[in-house]
Amino acid sequence: MFDIVPPSAIREGRATDAYFDRTLTTLADADVDPHVVAEVTADQFPTGEFELFAGVEDAAELLAERSIDVDALREGQLFDGGPVMRIEGRYTEFARLETTLLGFISHASGIATNALHARRVAPDSQLLSFGARHVHPSMAAVVERAALVAGFDGFSHVAAGELLGREASGTMPHALVLCFGTGEQETAWNAFDAAVSEDVPRIALCDTFSDETDEVLRAAETIDLDGVRIDTPSSRRGDFRHIAREVRWRLDAEGFEDIDVFLSGGLGPADLRELRDVADGFGVGGYVSNADPVDFALDIIEIDGEPIAKRGKLSGRKDVYRTEEGAHRVRPASESSSDESLLKPLVRDGEIVREFDIDAAAERALADAERVGFGTDD
Structure with a gap:
């Protein structure tokens, strides 16, 4: 068993804070259950700092099959103050x-916002999300979907790919290169080329034992490459x-102009x-996956x-x-x-009335x- 709250607990409302259970007990005992309107907001007024709304599909699944109506921003909508979601119905229908709900959209929106910052500064580069290793595995698909919503081209996590x-x-x-031993990079690259399916790009990691440029040229001369990746630690x-400019220069000088250069x-x-002008693509990890959640809150703003x-x-x-003019307004x-x-509209009388498409x-x-x-300003 892993420390993962099961989907059944989420759907049944047991993935909640204890005071909501006690609230429902108190309301039932007092025979009080008003018709309310509640709003989810991060900032009440515009601040000039836009954020990207994500996690909407999970939110819809959570709120479905309950006697409530829900309106929300669309997935991939930028917001700056005011409500991102409005829920109407008996309070006991959604209190727990x-x-x-806040966890679904807070974490996903924070990740998507950071991913969009990365996408905006490198609009013509291939961007892959490499950050799943920085989060609890139960979060991996959330990270990868949020990155895609922000315009990333792909991601690394296998199980997330199956889900999405x-x-x-x-x-x-x-580790693959290390397993073949010191100085055996060619052996490792050849073994990889022989083993993986033809549809997998031939992108060699080229900074394991020796100078990056040296390994890049050796890899290019060993197998038919699509690209090379440099992942040299900052130390x-x-x-x-x-380094990236030198790698590109040497590849071009040796007739390997078609080999792409990726950095991570x-x-x-x-x-x-x-680096965007000296590389074809990037693997972006912790900057996206470790993003601070957006500080959403849910508040009742109308009763009966x-x-x-x-x-x-x-x-x-x-x-x-x-x-x-592109400004955000709250009225x-x-x-x-x-x-x-x-x-x-997102949910009407418990039925999801919106389709979701990542692209x-x-x-x-x-x-x-x-x-x-x-x-x-990035």
Whole structure:
């Protein structure tokens, strides 16, 4: 057994904080169960710091089959203040789900936001998510889906790929080369070429025992390569940009212009900006997977048709809009507007009324990022 809360506990509402159980016990004993409207927000007003909304499919699955209506932003929508989700129904229908609901969207949105920062600074590079090893394995598919929603080209985790219907990427680790012994890089590369299926790209890892340029040229002369990957640790790296430029120069000089150069190893947006013109692609790990969750909260803002809120929160239903200039606006839902609300039906009387498509979400994220100028300061 692993320390993983099972899906049954999540669906049944047992993956909750204890005070929600005690709240439901108290309400039942007092025969109180009002019709409420609740909103999920990170910031009540725009701050100028956009974040990317993700985790919506899991949220919909959690809230389905309950007598509630839910409106939410679309997966891959950028937001800056105001509600990202609105839930309406009897409070006891969803009270115990708050802990899990916030966890679903908080973690996924934080990961997707960081991934979008990386995508924006390297728009023409191939980006792969390599960060699953930094998180609990129960989170792997969340990380990889969020990266795809942000426009990444692929990811490394096999089980996540099975869940998401995508083929995992990746060729060889240093361990493969090490297993063949010191100075036996050619043997390792040949063995890999002979063993893996033809549809797997031939990308050789070229920094295990000797100088990166030396191993790159040796690999290029050993097997028919699609690319090489440099993953030199920062303690030995020196000027990574110079290394990548030298590798590219030597490959071109030796007639290997078609071999791509990929870089990995603790890279973030600043690194991608510096290296994007000397590499064809990047593996990005901890910067994406270790992102801070977005600090969402769920608050009741209406009871039995009357606006209400705790201190410090805004009462009454609200809508959010995107202006033609790309700004995010928060208004009372009762206020007429010619703009179209970004909150769209997600669940109606317990039925999911939206389809989910990762590629469409990624297109939305990239288009919205362009519209609002997301990541221009990275």
